[in-house]
Amino acid sequence: MNMQGSSGFVVETSGLTKRFGDRVAVDNVELRVPRGSAFGYLGPNGAGKTTLIRMLLGLTQATGGTMRLLGRPVPDERAVALARVGAIVEEPRFHKHLTGRENLTVIAAAREPEAHDRIDGALARVGLSQRADERVKRYSLGMRQRLGVARSLLADPELLILDEPTNGLDPAGIHEFRDMIRGFVAEGRTVLLSSHLLDEVEKICDEVAIVDRGQVVVQGSIADLATGGERTILIATSDEEQALTILSEHRGVESAATESMGIRVTLTANSTEAQDDISRRLVLAGLAIRRFEPARVSLEQRFLEITSRLEEAA
């Protein structure tokens, strides 16, 4: 794989905006996709995910803002940047009257001469070697998705942009797809995965940006998002009743309730001092602390929390 550009980000946007008449589909988006990661671009249907991808790939023009792909400004140096980008936008489309191999030949012809030499390797990579000479109209949706991935590999991509890649796949297909994406990242490629499926993003990606109504509302690592900004901690002690009494009297505690894992404590603010003070008081009361950790939430919970907060604000 050729490495192009020295920036730590393979995608950088600044104030990126797309309007369709009065409707703002992408609103002033600032996005940074780190090199060598699986990056999830997560949002509900209609949030502007595909529109952003279409702008990055030059399929539609931006109304405002700037973009850089692999360190190159686009659209000014679009051809150079896209030479090392593979993409599946929405459902991968093919000439159905051509075979899988012929479809790849057509795309390879539009890429660098070496792309032609990658056809067999790409077909083998996605497990389609045996059926490469069948017409695409006989392919299942899963096979077409895999052929789409093979097509994007013809670029020997530094960056793979996959828009809702598991749409229509059965559970086994989704599992295979997940493994394949992790394989690409292990090779040093960056994968930008757009999806509305929170579970999928959580399982595949290292970093995520959550987008809603055209705006990126939060961006960071999955681990940080699952804990970051969260004011809830889990505490388990040798005497939960006494611990509850101490917690209920503490000024930094908004609420405390017992559950199977221990006591779920919501703080009035995300304060390290408050957490230190609580642990100190529990120890001084003679309680053994068995657990004291930030309560992790699933990406889904975090996503719903963020988007519902936005809805309330709107």
Added chain:
Amino acid sequence: MSTTTVTATVPRTRAQRSWRPRLVSAEFLKLRKRRGLLISVFALTVLPMIIGYTVLLTLHAANPGKHGPAGGLKNLSGSMDMLSTLSIVAGILVGATLGAGDLGSGVFRELVVTGRSRLALFAARVPAGLGFLLPIVGAGFAITATGSIVFAGSLEAPSASLLVGSAAWLGLVASLALVLALGVSSVLGSRGTTIGIVFGWQIVAAPVLLQIRALGSLRDGLLGAATDRLAPAALFEGSPNVKMSLAAAVLVIAMWTIVPVAVGAWRTCTRDA
């Protein structure tokens, strides 16, 4: 699916060694593999010539007194009249498919994301389309030309220069139809609509307009008027419907070539993919 990297040494295929640029080869491949299109073009250009000469030969063999020889200049004229019209239809089919094929299948988007210039993607269609259409039209002409000489019998056989001129003229009218349909379909993005519009114009409306003398010099702007002017004089009896200078005919043809290509290229470069 495995995540193991497979490195395969692949010998370069014939397509890469070809004299044709790779994009043109790819466009040609797309056309060549459309069985329906291939059969239609063949059926429009080669088949009628085979059937026509077979019928003429049979009639002549059955009753030489009533039916003259199948070949000769007169029969060449008749078959060229039919072949030129059918070649225009074939050109329209190929041009419409070229312009709308990628859009209709959704592959245009996949081509655009390669970063290759849209203008280059469009430009490759013209030589690919001509490379597909002209050999088949040429085969139809070859049958006609051969038949007109071999089966001339007592009739006057066409000269070599007339045959060369006729072939060039036939290639011109077929190519112009292809370019016109390519431009229109690149703008409309629909093969069916393009076929309807260009067929209706070239095969129905334009010939009718050519016959309306009241239109005067307005008829000079019609593509059919210009191509009629360039037709070999010995091929068709009588003078063209519209009298115009050679320079004017060339100019009109140039406009009917440049405008559809320019508009089609512009739309290909500017449309959302």
